[in-house]
Amino acid sequence: MKVIDKPEFEALIDEKISSDRRDVVGVQDDGEKYVFDDLDSAGDLALEYDVTMLSPKKYLMPQRETILEYRDANGEFEWRAKAEPDGKVIVGIHPYDLVAIEQLDKIFIDTLRDEPYRRKRENSLLIGVNMQDASETAFAASMGTATTDSGYDLMLTDLGETYAVNIGTLEGKEFLNSADVRKATAGEVQEVERIEQEVVPDLFERELEFSPALLPTILEENYDNMAFWEDYSEKCLSCGTCNMVCPTCYCFSVDMIRDLGTNSGRESRRWDGCLLEDFASVAGDENFREEVAERHRHRFMRKGWYIYERYGDIACIGCGRCTSECVADVADPCDVYNKLYQEAQAHAQ
Numbered sequence: 001m002k003v004i005d006k007p008e009f010e011a012l013i014d015e016k017i018s019s020d021r022r023d024v025v026g027v028q029d030d031g032e033k034y035v036f037d038d039l040d041s042a043g044d045l046a047l048e049y050d051v052t053m054l055s056p057k058k059y060l061m062p063q064r065e066t067i068l069e070y071r072d073a074n075g076e077f078e079w080r081a082k083a084e085p086d087g088k089v090i091v092g093i094h095p096y097d098l099v100a101i102e103q104l105d106k107i108f109i110d111t112l113r114d115e116p117y118r119r120k121r122e123n124s125l126l127i128g129v130n131m132q133d134a135s136e137t138a139f140a141a142s143m144g145t146a147t148t149d150s151g152y153d154l155m156l157t158d159l160g161e162t163y164a165v166n167i168g169t170l171e172g173k174e175f176l177n178s179a180d181v182r183k184a185t186a187g188e189v190q191e192v193e194r195i196e197q198e199v200v201p202d203l204f205e206r207e208l209e210f211s212p213a214l215l216p217t218i219l220e221e222n223y224d225n226m227a228f229w230e231d232y233s234e235k236c237l238s239c240g241t242c243n244m245v246c247p248t249c250y251c252f253s254v255d256m257i258r259d260l261g262t263n264s265g266r267e268s269r270r271w272d273g274c275l276l277e278d279f280a281s282v283a284g285d286e287n288f289r290e291e292v293a294e295r296h297r298h299r300f301m302r303k304g305w306y307i308y309e310r311y312g313d314i315a316c317i318g319c320g321r322c323t324s325e326c327v328a329d330v331a332d333p334c335d336v337y338n339k340l341y342q343e344a345q346a347h348a349q
């Protein structure tokens with residue numbers, strides 16, 4: 001573990017803003033919310049934040065991106081992959097969002113072999129920061145994602161006048177090359193351990209009432225509990241916001257777009273979400289999940305059961321974004337899972 005004085009860290013980030021081939025982005029306070037955005041100066045960083053509105057997923061899987069471009073040469077289509085910008089240097093990622101990115105890596109790189117994602121991911125440098133605050137809707141400690149020892153190039157812990165820096169990769173080590181850093185003392189290493197084990201878990205007001213390892217079973221047993229899903233989804237507006245803000249949701253739709261008046265166009269993709277009414281519509285005017293209760297059920301099943309079955313991950317990292325952004329107040333996974341658990345307990349008695 002290394003230690004860097006805060007002014008030295010800011011000088012390092014400022015140097016990278018002016019010299020790195022990639023854009024440097026980081027967490028900032030926009031006056032209403034915390035957001036990941038382009039950095040003009042390291043002084044704009046707000047690393048003591050609780051949660052950002054969108055996760056850094058938006059840099060690896062943008063809300064809308066062109067994948068292919070084509071030219072129609074008298075009926076002969078010439079396709080070419082869209083030239084990709086380099087990845088980003090992303091500063092200030094909380095551990096739960098690093099865990100979410102590791103889940104996306106499994107899906108997009110290991111399974112789908114998705115080139116646009118892989119290029120951005122492998123060219124990005126992820127600088128994490130241990131949490132100093134948590135939103136009132138977060139429950140990451142219950143999900144085991146409030147701290148992490150993987151998924152980052154560098155991980156910062158605020159020690160007052162300095163940052164302790166865990167180095168996760170060779171690229172992270174090289175990023176520090178031009179900075180004045182020193183080896184952490186035994187006391188500083190102990191202090192980071194104390195923060196991770198005692199301070200961070202205490203930041204959370206909300207908790208799951210049971211081990212997340214039980215989630216797949218609890219959900220499977222409640223697949224046909226339509227009374228529950230209908231009751232819980234009654235006020236849902238099918239706006240899809242809970243999907244859009246989620247760091248582990250990765251569904252997208254593909255559009256073919258012809259540039260009017262030209263012989264060229266592009267294929268692009270945009271975020272999609274299973275709570276939107278048309279998400280499961282297919283040709284022939286069929287919709288596999290026409291009722292809002294079915295869409296609700298699907299979202300929670302996917303988070304806690306389906307993804308676990310396929311990839312071994314619980315696809316909710318407890319950030320609480322869906323809960324805080326749902327105007328109908330019916331998107332809260334912690335509440336849904338606790339209610340299902342309580343029902344199971346009551347039936348067992």
Ligand code: SF4
Binds near residue numbers: 236238243276
């Ligand atoms: S649960 Fe809330 S955020 Fe999600 S679609 Fe329904 S109203 Fe929108």
Ligand code: SF4
Binds near residue numbers: 247303321333
């Ligand atoms: S389901 Fe909600 S709490 Fe869980 S990861 Fe997604 S946005 Fe965060």
